[in-house]
Amino acid sequence: MGMTMTQKILAKHSGCDFVSVGELLISQVDLILANDITGPPAIDEFNKIGKPVFDKNKIALVPDHFSPCKDIKSAEMCKHLRDFARQHEIKNYFEVGRMGIEHALLPDAGLIAPGEIIIGADSHTCTYGALNAMATGVGQTDVGAAMASGTTWFKVPKAIKVVLTGKKPRFVQGKDIILTIIGKIGVDGARYQSLEFCGAGIAELTMADRFTICNMAIEAGGKNGIFPVDEKTREFLQERGVTRPWTSVEPDSDAEYDRVLNIELDKLVPVVAYPHLPENTHPAAESNHIIIDQSVIGSCTNGRLEDLAQAAEVLKGQKIHPHVRCIIIPATQEIYKNAMALGYIDIFIDAGAAVSTPTCGPCLGGYMGILAHGERAISTTNRNFRGRMGHVDSEVYLASPYTAAASAVLGHIADPGEVLK
DSSP states (O other): OBOOHHHHHHHHHHTOSOOOTTOEEEEEOSEEEEETTTHHHHHHHHHHHTOOOSOTTSEEEEOOSSTTTOSHHHHHHHHHHHHHHHHTTOTEEOOTTTOBOHHHHHHHTTOOOTTOEEEESSGGGGGGGGGTOEEEEOOHHHHHHHHHHSEEEEEOOEEEEEEEESOOOTTOOHHHHHHHHHHHHOTTTTTTEEEEEESGGGGGOOHHHHHHHHHGGGGGTOSEEEOOOOHHHHHHHHHTTOOSOOOOOOOOTTBOOSEEEEEEGGGOOOEEEOTTOTTOEEEGGGOTTOBOSEEEEOHHHHOSHHHHHHHHHHHTTOOOOTTOEEEEOOSBHHHHHHHHHTTHHHHHHHHTOEEOOSOOGGGGTOSSSOBOTTOEEEESSSOOOTTTTBSTTOEEEEOOHHHHHHHHHHSBOOOGGGTOO
16 A cells, blocks of 8 residues: 655655555644744743753744734734754844745745654644645644754644646635635534645646635644645745755555545636635625625735736726725735736835735734724634634625725625726
């Protein structure tokens, strides 16, 4: 019996020739991530161990959730992170002005390569599977221990084989694909399983699509999501200066999967996830009865340059509906700068949108767009749980940048084709 992509990476990092589903392993890790919320408690656990960090070059600390600091408590948490980074000479510490949203920043900084294991005290660490890495979120105590040992434990997950075929329609993006998948299998449909993507349809996906899809593997309960390496992957790695040796993995022909899910891209349409679960998906074209108060375009899910390009395509020459607040958040400083050079920022401001410095901000109900009682937002973020973006009686609808921008123009949830004919 063969192994899946995830099994192969776990086997290599555990010193094994073969690993079986359900087996418990101690594995070496290539990168450990924490942010301004999860980092301080992880550091407290690390300090109890009384050892130095295992490798100051293999820890990444990114103050992005409540940063730039919104209040005294967030300032204290960021200082905790900053002091630790200075004390241990952490190379990959990203301060305000040089930082970005962690899951966009780390791949763009060349810190992720195929075949690696990345753990992070953030559930959306699974984003990096787009680069053929085994990446997953873990607890703060696990991160604290790993910063001292360079290892962590895993139970080898089962896998779901997701076969992508066909051509991607114009307005269908990675967000629509993953929301469709979650709509089919549910938020617990891949619980502690690996979503392993394959098929000719992968060639249709940009790297931004793949990052978005892997980012939301956790919203289906997945342990991780992972794509194979192709020319687009290699081009991205080259552009990002990844010159260290790496070895990609592909599944064996006789790898064992718990189930197979077939997704025909040409049959997909732009979708929206209604409150209060990402599985509650509906076609955007059938949702124009839903009036919105706010549109948020950004986050670790959809704040990349390609996402901003889609929003700019919709908003060029348009005006945000007078009853809608539109907030656009580039995911990193580099993305912000490139968007400026391409004229996107002018388009957004001329349309009446607010453009923010890179931050997670409203995604987790932090700041920069909190909802009041009864308000509705369409958002390119990843979760729409009750109270996620503000008041417990507000509502969040998840969608792609195309759909969120079109909705901002019309004042109600809209298919992108209603604005872009």
